[in-house]
Amino acid sequence: MVNFSYSSNLQGSFERPDGVDKVTANLxxxxxxxxxxxxxGKILRSVYPHAKIISISAKNAEExxxxxxxxxxxxxxxxxxxGLIFPDQPVxxxxxxxxxxxxxxxxxxxxxxxxxxxxxxxxxxxxxxPVIDDPEKALLPSAPQLHPDGNILHQASYQKGNVxxxxxxxxxIVEETYxxxxxxxxxxxxxxxxxxxxxxxxxxxxxxxQHGYKDRFQLARxxxxxxxxxxxxxxxxxxxxxxxxxxNIQPYGALLAIKTGCPVKIHQSRRESVRSxxxxxxxxxxxxxxxxxxxxxxxxxxRIIADTGAYATLGPAVLDFAVEHxxxxxxxxxxxxxxxxxxxNNGVAGEFRGFGGNQVTFALEGQxxxxxxxxxxxxxxxxxxNLRKADDPGPVGQEIAPTDGAAQVLxxxxxxxxxxxxxKREESTSQxxxxxxxxxxxxxxxxxxxxxxxxxxxxxSLNEEGKIEISFGFEEFGQGLLSVIEQLAxxxxxxxxxxxxxxxxxxxxxxxxxxxxxxxxxSMVWHALQRMKGPFKKRLLEKASxxxxxxxxxxxxxxxxIWSCESKTEPLITYQxxxxxxxxxxxxxxxxxxxxxxxxxxPGGHYLYSxxxxxxxxxxxxxxxxxxxxxxxxxxxxxxxIYPTGYLGQIEGGSVMALGYTLLEEAxxxxxxxxxxxxxxxxxPTINDIPLSMNITAIEDLYExxxxxxRGVGEIGTVAVAPxxxxxxxxxxxxxxxxxxxxxxxxxxxxxxxxxKEWLTTKL
Amino acid sequence: xxxxxxxxxxxxxxDVEPRTLLVYYLRDELKLTGAHVGCDTTSCGACTVLFDGxxxxxxxVLAVQANGREVLTVEALDQEGQMHPLQTAFWxxxxxxxxxxxPGMLMASYALLQKNPMPTEEEIRxxxxxxxxxxTGYMNIVKAVQSASRKMANETQESLEEVATSxxxxx
Ligand code: FES
Ligand code: FES
Numbered sequence: 001m002v003n004f005s006y007s008s009n010l011q012g013s014f015e016r017p018d019g020v021d022k023v024t025a026n027l028x029x030x031x032x033x034x035x036x037x038x039x040x041g042k043i044l045r046s047v048y049p050h051a052k053i054i055s056i057s058a059k060n061a062e063e064x065x066x067x068x069x070x071x072x073x074x075x076x077x078x079x080x081x082x083g084l085i086f087p088d089q090p091v092x093x094x095x096x097x098x099x100x101x102x103x104x105x106x107x108x109x110x111x112x113x114x115x116x117x118x119x120x121x122x123x124x125x126x127x128x129x130p131v132i133d134d135p136e137k138a139l140l141p142s143a144p145q146l147h148p149d150g151n152i153l154h155q156a157s158y159q160k161g162n163v164x165x166x167x168x169x170x171x172x173i174v175e176e177t178y179x180x181x182x183x184x185x186x187x188x189x190x191x192x193x194x195x196x197x198x199x200x201x202x203x204x205x206x207x208x209x210q211h212g213y214k215d216r217f218q219l220a221r222x223x224x225x226x227x228x229x230x231x232x233x234x235x236x237x238x239x240x241x242x243x244x245x246x247x248n249i250q251p252y253g254a255l256l257a258i259k260t261g262c263p264v265k266i267h268q269s270r271r272e273s274v275r276s277x278x279x280x281x282x283x284x285x286x287x288x289x290x291x292x293x294x295x296x297x298x299x300x301x302x303r304i305i306a307d308t309g310a311y312a313t314l315g316p317a318v319l320d321f322a323v324e325h326x327x328x329x330x331x332x333x334x335x336x337x338x339x340x341x342x343x344x345n346n347g348v349a350g351e352f353r354g355f356g357g358n359q360v361t362f363a364l365e366g367q368x369x370x371x372x373x374x375x376x377x378x379x380x381x382x383x384x385x386n387l388r389k390a391d392d393p394g395p396v397g398q399e400i401a402p403t404d405g406a407a408q409v410l411x412x413x414x415x416x417x418x419x420x421x422x423x424k425r426e427e428s429t430s431q432x433x434x435x436x437x438x439x440x441x442x443x444x445x446x447x448x449x450x451x452x453x454x455x456x457x458x459x460x461s462l463n464e465e466g467k468i469e470i471s472f473g474f475e476e477f478g479q480g481l482l483s484v485i486e487q488l489a490x491x492x493x494x495x496x497x498x499x500x501x502x503x504x505x506x507x508x509x510x511x512x513x514x515x516x517x518x519x520x521x522x523s524m525v526w527h528a529l530q531r532m533k534g535p536f537k538k539r540l541l542e543k544a545s546x547x548x549x550x551x552x553x554x555x556x557x558x559x560x561x562i563w564s565c566e567s568k569t570e571p572l573i574t575y576q577x578x579x580x581x582x583x584x585x586x587x588x589x590x591x592x593x594x595x596x597x598x599x600x601x602x603p604g605g606h607y608l609y610s611x612x613x614x615x616x617x618x619x620x621x622x623x624x625x626x627x628x629x630x631x632x633x634x635x636x637x638x639x640x641x642i643y644p645t646g647y648l649g650q651i652e653g654g655s656v657m658a659l660g661y662t663l664l665e666e667a668x669x670x671x672x673x674x675x676x677x678x679x680x681x682x683x684x685p686t687i688n689d690i691p692l693s694m695n696i697t698a699i700e701d702l703y704e705x706x707x708x709x710x711r712g713v714g715e716i717g718t719v720a721v722a723p724x725x726x727x728x729x730x731x732x733x734x735x736x737x738x739x740x741x742x743x744x745x746x747x748x749x750x751x752x753x754x755x756x757k758e759w760l761t762t763k764l
Numbered sequence: 765x766x767x768x769x770x771x772x773x774x775x776x777x778x779d780v781e782p783r784t785l786l787v788y789y790l791r792d793e794l795k796l797t798g799a800h801v802g803c804d805t806t807s808c809g810a811c812t813v814l815f816d817g818x819x820x821x822x823x824x825v826l827a828v829q830a831n832g833r834e835v836l837t838v839e840a841l842d843q844e845g846q847m848h849p850l851q852t853a854f855w856x857x858x859x860x861x862x863x864x865x866x867p868g869m870l871m872a873s874y875a876l877l878q879k880n881p882m883p884t885e886e887e888i889r890x891x892x893x894x895x896x897x898x899x900t901g902y903m904n905i906v907k908a909v910q911s912a913s914r915k916m917a918n919e920t921q922e923s924l925e926e927v928a929t930s931x932x933x934x935x
Pocket of ligand 2: 188238239478859860861862863864865866896897898899900
């Protein structure tokens with residue numbers, strides 16, 4: 001009999017405002033939409049990872065009955081490039097393709113079948129070029145150059161003290177190279193939507209993204225039309241995890257819709273999505289870490305090589321993040337981190353939940369465990385001895401908001417059930433199954449960091465119907481932002497959920513709030529409401545006072561309207577009445593501000609951090625090499641919890657996604673082509689792969705004087721899981737895994753080695 | 765090809781291409797967009813519907829195979845504005861985030877509870893192992909199916925008691 005358990009200190013559940021529509025399927029995803037006269041679009045992507053385009057002939061395709069338009073690079077009126085940091089990715093390739101997702105043509109037809117047929121009729125003559133399928137090969141002087149400035153997209157480094165000298169004084173040194181795989185976001189809804197030309201000459205883009213305004217900006221540049229002519233409706237979405245932040249099908253849909261004058265729907269198949277979509281950066285990270293006998297880490301040297309694929313997108317920022325977090329929450333006197341992000345002909349890597357932090361944390365925590373083993377001290381103790389204090393600077397020496405989150409999560413996890421339940425620890429279901437426990441911690445910056453455009457803003461108004469309308473330029477892709485807005489509004493304003501109307505994800509009616517990324521949504525909603533609630537309440541109360549003659553100081557906002565200290569059963573004046581009274585001068589408050597950043601000019605350096613500690617218990621089948629995560633616990637320090645079930649959901653969902661990263665997932669490429677093209681070979685965790693129990697603890701207290709409120713938890717739950725699982729495998733069978741996903745063959749092979757057998761028997 | 769198929773209790777007569785998959789027939793022809801498409805390989809379960817009472821992945825069935833059959837989609841789960849206990853449970857237990865997998869999960873759970881009204885946790889995991897959810901980590905999905913099953917058992921109990929006290933019998 002298997003026992004399952006769930007627990008957490010997070011109590012109180014509020015149902016999601018979008019929940020009913022989701023369980024009844026009343027909610028339409030943007031890929032569910034259809035419009036009269038709608039055509040279907042398809043994108044022709046390169047057959048080669050690297051080739052010259054000699055010629056493209058669309059004649060046969062154009063002549064196919066039912067085909068309404070075929071477009072190639074010549075049909076792009078504006079800039080034929082896109083990219084979130086700088087535009088280097090062709091919308092439609094002119095003379096060269098650099099990866100198998102590169103688009104060369106697109107078709108709009110009356111049915112999807114015709115569109116597909118038309119793609120086959122487009123004749124593209126290629127001259128294949130040598131393929132760079134490995135970032136280290138790309139760095140060789142003899143490698144073909146993928147871009148005018150060569151194959152290096154970005155380099156970043158951080159240095160303090162002198163590592164070389166410090167290594168001389170170390171009693172113990174651990175050096176290891178870690179390899180991290182290309183993980184796929186695998187959002188269940190693949191990229192898609194409908195682009196509709198409107199009667200007034202504008203276009204409406206119904207397609208998921210994490211930053212509607214940014215899409216609008218990029219599309220205007222491509223289409224060569226003013227931004228005001230484009231409306232982007234970007235919510236709801238069937239998942240994103242960072243993967244839909246960059247443009248995907250929007251430019252093709254828009255070009256085809258403008259050309260044909262008809263709505264055009266594009267919904268990529270999973271295969272197309274795998275081929276063209278972003279992935280997590282594969283990284284090779286070498287770390288050399290040295291400590292004194294007493295367990296003080298003296299030197300830490302890091303080299304990161306990231307495979308960014310064919311184009312830039314957010315590659316530079318991901319590398320900066322990895323470099324910044326390479327020493328994590330530890331205070332080390334001598335540090336040298338060097339990172340390079342390299343162009344290859346592999347799939348494009350970009351934004352993905354965790355943003356480079358997952359890779360370096362895996363390596364860093366691996367170092368801590370190896371060092372502890374060498375030193376013969378408890379790995380928790382080693383961490384503790386080197387952990388940052390509340391007032392210590394950030395990981396790259398920058399000023400940050402003081403935080404003792406690292407110590408808090410470490411303490412909380414050391415008190416966890418898993419680490420204190422001896423019985424459970426020893427239990428193993430057969431002699432061929434070995435169990436082990438591992439712990440890891442993580443530190444994670446929120447927001448985009450120093451020097452990055454990171455504006456935020458929001459609006460609150462009393463609309464004509466008397467609803468308190470709260471608008472943000474954010475998107476809902478499952479993370480529960482709507483609930484967060486609703487809960488915060490109820491708390492900060494005092495009204496009830498029935499009084500609120502939330503508007504998001506539509507550039508025609510929301511203010512600019514920046515992107516729904518980098519764990520910034522919750523944080524920015526809170527900040528915006530702090531700024532807006534005072535003036536908004538003041539105006540409402542003044543009006544109410546004017547209408548009722550009751551002085552302002554005896555009035556307050558409550559359910560349905562303004563209440564006086566005397567009113568017991570109903571408000572003195574309802575929101576509807578006030579809306580009516582203010583119809584000529586509606587009450588509306590807007591705010592604009594910037595995500596809090598460090599004053600130190602370190603590109604991408606963060607100011608606000610959250611922390612997590614993860615404990616995992618695994619069972620390793622030494623005959624098959626199968627690793628099962630039996631129990632998983634996480635302690636998270638990210639400030640006050642706004643929406644408990646949503647918070648839990650982020651950490652649980654993030655944990656399972658990270659479990660997949662550790663044990664199953666890899667978008668394998670061979671010579672620049674995907675080997676895993678779909679969910680039959682790219683495996684993500686099913687309900688059978690999840691732990692029997694997960695226990696999440698939230699540490700809500702912020703450090704004294706911290707006025708920055710709740711931090712987002714979209715990412716932090718994914719970071720510490722892999723190193724915890726891998727340490728648990730070591731604990732079980734004595735194998736240090738350095739490469740993810742954990743290979744079953746490697747386990748079986750290791751177990752069969754003599755030394756390992758000895759290790760196993762001594763363990764028993 | 766002409767087909768006659770009963771979907772959510774209504775009879776539809778349609779002319780479909782032989783290659784049309786049931787999921788696209790439901791989505792494009794009947795505008796029942798609750799069944800979603802998440803893969804091309806029968807791997808994700810987002811398209812799960814009931815086909816003659818059994819949970820099937822509607823991306824693996826041709827529309828023509830539905831001729832003379834009965835299909836039930838998520839759109840028919842709520843009755844007269846009353847949500848099915850599974851729907852309520854998925855909502856209340858936060859068994860969804862983006863919601864894209866939810867209709868498939870609901871239909872797979874529905875089929876499971878029909879076969880086995882009080883499944884153990886292991887049986888729930890077994891029954892839903894063909895449905896992928898990328899967002900939730902599944903914990904709350906298990907919880908939701910459990911609470912729906914309890915609620916349904918209570919409802920059956922109550923209606924049995926009602927029947928017993930009123931002394932009438934039902935067909
Ligand atoms: S779409 Fe049917 S199983 Fe994935
Ligand atoms: S809720 Fe998003 S896939 Fe399940």
